Amino acid sequence: MGKMITRRTHRIVNALALLVGGVCASVMVGVAILMSAPQLAFAHSAGDGRIMFHATRPLSQEAALRAGAEAWAEMQDTPFGPPDHQIDVYVTGGAGWRHQVFFRPATWAGGITYPILSTRTIFLRDVDLEAGRLVGSEGPIPDPRDLTYYLVHEMTHLRHGETVGPIAFLRTPHWVREGIPDIAALGSADTDLMAAAMAGAVLQRDTFGSYPVERVCATMVLAQPGMDMVRLLRLDAPMRDPRSCMTLPALVVE
Template identity: 30%
Template sequence: MKAAAIAVFFCVAPAGTAVAALTHPQPLFPYHAEYGRLSLHSDRPFDAGRANQILADVERRLSRSSLNDDNAHRIFIISSEWRRRALLLWNAGAAGVNYYPLTRNVFLARANIDRDRVMTSTGEPKSPPRTLGYYAAHEIAHTLIKEQLTPLQQLKLPRWINEGLADDIGFGDDADIEGLIQRLQAGDPDLDPARSGYYDRYRLLVGYVMKHRGWVPGGLIASCMPQSEAEGELAADRGRVR
């Protein structure tokens, strides 16, 4: 089927077909690589050696977390516009999408496997440390987080915990809490998720609260702590520092 015909098919397809496209999208992605339980699928050819390096990097990031599982996770790299609209649905502007519990498949748009980069909407490569490996690990991390919860609990999980923990796993290193606090105090716009689109503020709050309370990620998820309470703890501590 030609691309245009497939695009029309998706527009008129019943809901069950759309769900099948998200749970079993492999026929739409003819190029793939595997690394243990992880696999990378693309609608464009890519360098197999580079893909293996990226998957090894994603595995390293996931393995650092106590939330890591033994399940298979598939990463789908979308290049064509019609696939992006058909598979990202209402998230068409996002760099990455996770549909768990519907599927463990995660979808990334505008990514260049050979360069280990995700592109902006204007085609510029996003800067390290936000590499393709970071974005893939971040999206899979949402699955690891939600596996801890029932579907109802998943809906109630505060955004700062969900995105903060996903970013903590995605970055693959220990958060520099003091450095993030200094950037927050200096008014760094990256610490404002609404302005920057980055989750550095949530990563700071997650790292701070777990360290302050002696919690592991599972304890933080179970707490469902409101963001206002976490912000209050951090503000009180900063007051003592001054």
């Protein structure tokens, strides 16, 4: 009798294991499909051949065209310039399963890209196209991080990955990978910002952008004699603090 119960228990456990395994495999396949074809999860679109916005709710075509045109114009003067193909911007709404899937590495972030998977795709948490604002968990995000800021920042990530390739992009130090997009979106750090960073002041994101210290460091390194964007992208050095930025090129540039 005991052996029969044991065999029955084993069969039940094996069946449950197969069921759980099948569910997990199905979820993984579903996520992979969505990451490769996110348009399947968004019913509404607006924009043009340069920037298309996609969302679960209807979007204003006029507002989408205006937002896209402003961001595209700003990209003209960025380190990598604008892309030569359409950019698709997916608005997850900031909550729900779409946000959890597409923002899984950083659910708190305003925007995210995966340049090693696609150099055409941006995910934003939520937007007010008419106001030109990204909407965070506590409401519209104030200047200087407006919608144009986020679009330019994220497009610069895509252009960076497109320019150097996925492996080199992954090897880029964090301060370079985030400092360059903030320079693209906000301009080089000014002397007051650099002085504050050097003094160890706390630099508020709502005042100086998402990555103020990284922007300071990238600005300072780019100002070094003989430094340019190509050499900056080849740097392989961590940023210990802003005061180390002035010495980084001497340590690693050939």
